[in-house]
Amino acid sequence: MKKVHLVILSLVAVFLVAGCSSNEKAGGNTKEVEIQSDKALKVNWKKVTPIIEKDTGLNIKLIDTADITAYTTNIKQSLSSNTPPDVFTWWTGTQLADLVENDLVADITDEWPDLVKLGISDDLKEAMTFDGKIYGAPLNVIYNGVIYNKAIYDELGLSEPTTLDEFMDNCQKIKDAGITPIGIGGTWQSFVWPMVLMGSLDPELYDQWTSGEVGFDDARVKKVFYYWAEMIEKGYFSEQQQDQGKDLAMKEVAMALNANNWSQGLVEDYGMTLGKDVDIFVLPGVKKEDKKTIFYEISPFVISKKGDKEQALNVIKSYYSKDAQKEFAKKTGGSAITDIEIDNVITNKMLEVAGDSENYTLKLRYYEQFTPEIVNQSIDEYWKIAANPTEKQVDDSLKTIQESWVKVK
Missing domain, CATH: 3.40.190.10 (Periplasmic binding protein-like II)
Structure with a gap:
């Protein structure tokens, strides 16, 4: 009988210890x-x-x-x-x-x-x-901006653009020199250039688009994507990159749209000096006096x-x-x-x-604006546009996304 009691007590002790351990994790004593x-x-x-x-x-x-x-x-x-x-x-x-x-x-x-x-x-x-x-x-x-190789800009006599047309002129001069103007990373990065181009061409439209006030198939939204498709057709973008930092450091590409802290990898991995070898600017608007849009x-x-x-x-x-x-x-x-x-x-x-609210406006980036399902689907559709930069592909891809968006918003 004593043995039975001992076994029972031992089992109770085990469960109590296990219970205490579990409660410690859930209850705040861990x-x-x-x-x-x-x-x-x-x-x-x-x-x-x-x-x-x-x-x-x-x-x-x-x-x-x-x-x-x-x-x-x-x-x-x-x-x-x-x-x-x-x-x-x-x-x-x-x-x-x-x-x-x-x-x-x-x-x-x-x-x-x-x-x-x-x-x-x-x-x-x-x-x-x-x-x-x-x-x-x-x-x-x-904060996202256009990070660029200063040696390329200096060799070609280029300055940081103050209008979108100046930026496009820079892209063409870089391409004429045999260098790919803009590098673009793989996986999720297909949305970044349509996003920043809308911020430059029509920042109010970006707010209307991401709030659901206008659809993916809106004529003004299509216009921005046509603009991006034309840039792709002109050869301003690289293929999907495996290592954006390496390509920028080795002067395979001149620019990359990325986060400010991404620049730290250029220092640690490629020995670049920030401000001397590489710098950053915010993509400008259509006019010099337009507020520039920073996506964060x-x-x-x-x-x-x-x-x-x-x-x-x-x-x-x-x-x-x-x-x-x-x-x-x-x-x-x-x-x-x-x-x-x-x-x-x-x-x-x-x-x-x-912090300069007179000349810059802050907008939350695209990735956080839509449901995960729409974000993931749109990323895939935007890569289709990158691979086939025609107005028909733009129309087809945006129509596909809009049909899904209507169901979930």
Whole structure:
């Protein structure tokens, strides 16, 4: 009988221990915070993680997934399970709205003022706010511009363009010199040039388009895509690149539309000096006096509804410390807080113009504006246009996207 009692007591003890372990993870007593990301945090946080761990007394478990499709699938599945990550990186716009609508992420509205006091811009909350509540905190803010090889520009006597026509003239002169004017990366990058061209040709149309006020098959939208198709037909774009940085550094291409912090890779991988070997400008409008449009993206941290909110916020707050931000900026060329000196002249240049509201306007980039299904479908259709830059292909592709958009918007 004693043996039976001992066995029962042993089993109870096992279940109690297991239960305590599980509750610790769910209830906030764990010493570990799991962060999943598609932003290579194991590399970019190599010197940040020790600062946060020392500051908070927590252990940080980083899980990186490079493939965006796999990452998106993994996060959505884990959020529906009982073991989601405490924190994960995501996107703003419809992608975040989808998680909010399904009650999968934590509301941090009450904690937002504390984050602003640590140095993040209060203006950023708009991109992460739904129904008056805030659901994200920035990992960093990224501004897109035309990054160009200065040696090519200098050799050909070119200057940063002040109008769209001047930009096109530069493209033609570069092509005439036997150099591909613009490099374009593979996978998702098919949308970037239609986006920035609309920002230059008709910025108000961009707002109407992304809000659903006008469709993909609207005549004005088609006009922008015809403009892009004509540029492709003239040979202004490369084939899909495997390594944009290498092609730009080796003068295979003269320009690439990319994020300001992408420039950091040109320094680390190819020894380029920012401001001397490579620089950046915002694609100009039709007229010199037109406001230039800067497309930005926020990579937000999001806290799982089932995760440990208190500990997750402690990690995020520690990340906004000056010491952590300086290390992140050294590695990536970007930061989340505004009151910090960054050793990256391209990022500093974009921060300066982004704050010039008289001459520049900020717009959230295309990728975050539509539902994931429409974004993915449109990326595929835009590559069809890139491969066959005719007005018929433009019409067919935009019609296909519009038919899908009508069903989901």
